Amino acid sequence: MKQKVDFSDKQKQIARIAKALSHPARVYIIERLSILNSCCTSGEMIGDIPIARSTLSQHLKELKYAGLIQGEVEPPKIKYCLNQENWQLAKKYFSNLFDNSENYEKK
Amino acid sequence: MKQKVDFSDKQKQIARIAKALSHPARVYIIERLSILNSCCTSGEMIGDIPIARSTLSQHLKELKYAGLIQGEVEPPKIKYCLNQENWQLAKKYFSNLFDNSENYEKK
DNA sequence: TCACCATTTCGCAAAATTACGAAATATAAT
DNA sequence: ATTATATTTCGTAATTTTGCGAAATGGTGA
Numbered sequence: 001m002k003q004k005v006d007f008s009d010k011q012k013q014i015a016r017i018a019k020a021l022s023h024p025a026r027v028y029i030i031e032r033l034s035i036l037n038s039c040c041t042s043g044e045m046i047g048d049i050p051i052a053r054s055t056l057s058q059h060l061k062e063l064k065y066a067g068l069i070q071g072e073v074e075p076p077k078i079k080y081c082l083n084q085e086n087w088q089l090a091k092k093y094f095s096n097l098f099d100n101s102e103n104y105e106k107k
Numbered sequence: 108m109k110q111k112v113d114f115s116d117k118q119k120q121i122a123r124i125a126k127a128l129s130h131p132a133r134v135y136i137i138e139r140l141s142i143l144n145s146c147c148t149s150g151e152m153i154g155d156i157p158i159a160r161s162t163l164s165q166h167l168k169e170l171k172y173a174g175l176i177q178g179e180v181e182p183p184k185i186k187y188c189l190n191q192e193n194w195q196l197a198k199k200y201f202s203n204l205f206d207n208s209e210n211y212e213k214k
Numbered sequence: 215t216c217a218c219c220a221t222t223t224c225g226c227a228a229a230a231t232t233a234c235g236a237a238a239t240a241t242a243a244t
Numbered sequence: 245a246t247t248a249t250a251t252t253t254c255g256t257a258a259t260t261t262t263g264c265g266a267a268a269t270g271g272t273g274a
Contacts, residue, residue, distance in 0.1 A: 024114035
C-alpha cells in the first residue's frame with residue numbers, strides 16, 4: 001500500500017511563519033518593529049491602526065507565540081522588539097522558497 | 108479627534124499572500140510548482156500529502172484565488188503552474204519586508 | 215450510449231480566528 | 245491608601261477555515 005507521508009518540518013515552519021503574517025495588523029507590527037530595528041509599546045502602535053487595544057494585544061500575543069517578536073517589561077510599559085534570531089531564520093526560509101523559481105526567464 | 112487610518116494596501120497585500128501560504132499543504136503545492144518551475148496535476152500531488160482529494164482541491168482553489176497559481180485544462184487533466192508574474196511580485200513584497208531589518212548587527 | 219477518468223462542488227461538522235468592551239492586573243505617583 | 249497609566253485577560257459572538265465523503269461535472273474512449 002502507498003505510504004502517505006506527513007508534511008515536512010520545513011513546510012510546517014513556513015506555514016507557521018506565514019500564518020503569523022497573515023493579518024494586516026500583524027504585518028503592521030512587524031514593519032514597525034523592523035524598520036530601523038525600533039522597538040515600541042502597544043500604546044505607541046494603537047494610534048495608527050483601526051482596531052481595539054485588546055485586539056492589538058491578541059495580535060502581539062500571537063506574534064510572540066510564533067517567536068517573531070518579544071516583549072521586555074519597562075514599567076509601566078512593555079517594549080516590544082523583533083526577535084532578530086527568529087526573524088532572520090524566517091527570512092532564510094522565505095528566501096529559499098522564493099529562490100526555487102529564480103531561474104525562470106533566464107535565457 | 109485623532110484619525111484612525113486603515114491598513115495600507117501594502118500591508119493588506121502581504122497579509123493576503125501570507126495567508127495563502129499559511130497552510131503546509133499550500134506550501135507543499137508552491138514548492139512543488141516552483142522547484143524547476145515544473146507544472147503538475149492534482150493527481151500527481153495527492154500521493155505525497157496526507158489529505159483527501161477534495162481538500163487538496165480546495166487548497167488549489169485558494170491559491171488560484173490568491174493569484175499565486177493557475178490551472179490549464181489538458182483533458183482529462185488540469186495542469187497547475189505557478190503564476191510567475193504574481194509569484195515574483197510576492198517575492199518582491201517579502202524581500203522588502205525582510206530587508207527592513209537588514210542592517211541589524213552590521214558594525 | 216455507456217463506462218471511465220480526473221477533478222471539483224456540495225453539504226456538513228469541528229475547530230480556529232477575529233473582534234469588541236468590560237474587568238482584571240501590575241506598577242508608579244500622589 | 246487611592247488614583248492614574250499601560251496593558252492583558254475574560255467572556256462572548258460572528259465569521260472563516262479545514263476537513264471529509266458523496267455526488268456532480270466534463271471530457272475520452274469503447
